[in-house]
Amino acid sequence: MPEPTMTPRERYRSQVRAEIKQHAWEQIATTGASALSLNAIAKQMGMSGPALYRYYASRDDLITELIRDAYRSLADTVQAAAAAGADLAGLAHAMRAWALEDPHRYLLIYGTPVPGYKAPDDITLISAEIMTALLDAAVKLPARTPSTPLDAHLADHRDWAAGHPAPPEALHRALSFWTRVHGVLSLELAGHFSGMRIDTALLFETELNDLLAP
Incomplete structure (x- = not known):
C-alpha cells in the first residue's frame, strides 16, 4: 500500500522541523546539549520565539x-x-x-x-x-x-x-x-x-x- 502523500502544509512543517534540528546539532557541537537554546535557534532562522515553539513545545521536546x-x-x-x-x-x-x-x-x-x-x-x-x-x-x-x-x-x-x-x-x-x-x-x-x-x-x-x- 503506498505511503500517504503529505499536504503542502505538512511538508512545510516537516522541513521547518528538520531545519530546527540542524541548527540544534550545530549548537550542540559548539556549546553542548545542556546549553541548547530554542530562542537562539529562532533568531538564526529569523523567527520569533513563540513561532518556533509551535514546532517544538520545549527544549526537552527538541x-x-x-x-x-x-x-x-x-x-x-x-x-x-x-x-x-x-x-x-x-x-x-x-x-x-x-x-x-x-x-x-x-x-x-x-x-x-x-x-x-x-x-x-x-x-x-x-x-x-x-x-x-x-x-x-x-x-x-x-x-x-x-x-x-x-x-x-x-x-x-x-x-x-x-x-x-x-x-x-x-x-x-x-x-x-x-x-x-x-x-x-x-x-x-x-x-x-x-x-x-x-x-x-x-x-x-x-x-x-x-x-x-x-
Whole structure:
C-alpha cells in the first residue's frame, strides 16, 4: 500500500522541523546539549520565539527528538550490519564507524546526561534493539568455561535483556562487549587519547580480540 502523500502544509512543517534540528546539532557541537537554546535557534532562522515553539513545545521536546533520531540511526546501523552477516566484532566496527561519522550525535546519547532530562519509554525500547542485536551475536559464540560469578549473577538479574533467551554466559559476553566498546569510544571521541600518540583503531581492535578470545 503506498505511503500517504503529505499536504503542502505538512511538508512545510516537516522541513521547518528538520531545519530546527540542524541548527540544534550545530549548537550542540559548539556549546553542548545542556546549553541548547530554542530562542537562539529562532533568531538564526529569523523567527520569533513563540513561532518556533509551535514546532517544538520545549527544549526537552527538541532534545527528545534528537536523541530519538540518534538511537534510531544507530539501531538501524547495527541491525543492517547484523542482517548482512556481521558477527560481534563486525557489529562493533559498525558502531565505531557510526560514532566517528558524527561524534556529537554519539556523545548526546552516551556522553554526559543533560541535567534534568529524562528520556521517554519509546527511546528505551529503541536502545533495546541494539542490545538485542548484540545478544543475538553473543549466543553464536562458543561458550567459555568455567562460568564466572557474574554469569551466576546475571542468571537472576536479566531484566535489562528484555526477555532475550540468551544463557548467562552470553549475557556476560554481550554486557562486557557493550561496556568496553563504549568505554573506548567515549574516551576516543571525548579526546582523552589526544597527545598520547596511540593508534586508537588498533586499541579498539585489541579490545575486541580480548573480548572474543575463547
